[in-house]
Amino acid sequence: MTSPLPEIKPNVFQKKVQALLRMMARRVFALLWGCVLAGLVGFLLALPAQAAGASNEAPLRFGILPLGGAFESRNDWEPLLADLSRAIGRPVSVLSVNSYEALEKAIEHDQVDMAFLSGKMALDAVTQRRMNVVAQVTRHDGLPGYRALLLARKTGPRSTLKDLLAEPERWRLARGESRSVSGFIVPQLQLFLPNHIAMETRFASEVVGTHQATALAVANGEADVATNNTADFERFSLQFPAEAERLQVIWESELIPHAQIVVRREYSPEFQKKVQAFLVEYARSKGPRGDAERAVLKSLHDLAGFVPADNSSLLPAAKLAYQLARQSAMSAQWINEAARQARLQRIENGYAEQTAALRSNAP
Structure with missing residues (x-):
């Protein structure tokens, strides 16, 4: 004869069921939370890749004249270039060097896309290195x-x-x-x-x-x-x-x-206009943002801002280079007067071609 099942009190049975349900609930919750965490981690890990995809262009390489130490110049320019990067939606890297010659070689070897240059270097960049002037700096004293x-x-x-x-x-x-x-x-x-x-x-x-x-x-x-x-x-x-x-x-x-900002001619006119608009509007607004931008410019050799410019702004630099070449030719020693006159004529012809190209804004 089979022994009868032991009697289980209802309250004990309910407790066991409740315990089983709580255990199942914890496992389901852990499973669901794990899925949520996995999805969140995957989303966060995807963000850098998405950001890289949004700005997968190579950095715009900005060259700086050595107007002090290379490290100091880099620190002075980085805040403005960070703002430029956000404005054009593209990373901007800095090339700060210790000599004019080093910067000139970098431009010559296509290692610079945009630069802050003055006088002769800006003139050479435009007439020999396929660059265009987009802006010229101004200072607080108001002088040109x-x-x-x-x-x-x-x-x-x-x-x-x-x-x-x-x-x-x-x-x-x-x-x-x-x-x-x-x-x-x-x-x-x-x-x-x-x-x-x-x-x-x-x-x-x-x-x-x-x-x-x-x-x-x-x-x-x-x-x-x-x-x-x-x-x-x-x-x-x-x-x-x-x-x-x-x-x-x-x-x-x-x-x-004053010095100019130049950009490589390979960049589209639309891109050059975008860069020019950023520079011209920089530090012009009122309020905290404008104040912060004006502080950035003040650290950059007490600049007041930028004005739109084109290659014709280099005509005074071309005249200075012409005058120096002519003065040097006049004071140099020559084997005869004909050789001197030939050199002077080459200087005249070169200056005429250069000024015509700068005025046409398409050297």
């Missing part, structure tokens, strides 16, 4: 340009322009590179060559470097006279007040047009 300077110590045996011009052989020179408008071209053209002094050969010694380096060389007694310019000397005075206090300006040039 800046001036080249000569700096000397306030005290000592070599401290006046008269002494410099009388005996350049006794002075140690600190100057900019030969491509620098205010550091070489303008002082050579407007002061030294008219006084029959060639900067490269008449001084006791020379140091070649940035405007910051040349000013420091004179302030620290390593040179007697330095080329510089009004904008960079103002900046130098803020960064090195003790050294600036030792210096004085003994000569200044006529106004030199």
Whole structure:
């Protein structure tokens, strides 16, 4: 005879069922939550790939004139270039170098798509390296340009322009590179060559470097006279007040047009217009955003902003280069007068072609 099943009290049975249901509920919840987490993780991991797909173009490579240290220049420009990147929907990388020559070589080898250049370098970029001017910088003083300077110590045996011009052989020179408008071209053209002094050969010694380096060389007694310019000397005075206090300006040039922003001609006219619009509108708005952008520009050599420009804005730079070439040809030694005249004619023809191309805005 089969034994009867043990009697189970209802409350005990209910408890076991409830426990079983709670266990099943926890497993179902864990399964569902795992699916949710997996989906969320997958979504988050996909975001970088989607962002990369949205900006899969190569970075726009921006070259900067060495107007101080390369690291300092990079730091000054990065906030503006980050804003440019957001405006054009494309990453922007920075090429900050220690010399004009290094930047020129980078442009020559197609390693720069857009650049901040002045005078001769901007002129060469447009006439020889397939680039176009899209904007020109402005400063808070409202002047259409800046001036080249000569700096000397306030005290000592070599401290006046008269002494410099009388005996350049006794002075140690600190100057900019030969491509620098205010550091070489303008002082050579407007002061030294008219006084029959060639900067490269008449001084006791020379140091070649940035405007910051040349000013420091004179302030620290390593040179007697330095080329510089009004904008960079103002900046130098803020960064090195003790050294600036030792210096004085003994000569200044006529106004030199401000620097330009150039873009490679391979980029579409629409893209160049977009870049130009960003620059021209930058720091023009009111409110916190405009204030932040104006602070960025102030750190960039006290810039006030940008104005639209085209290749014709380089006509003054072309004239300076022409005048320097002509002055150099006139003062050089030639085997005969016919050779001199032939050189002068080539200079005239080249200048005529260059100015015509700049005026047509399609060199």
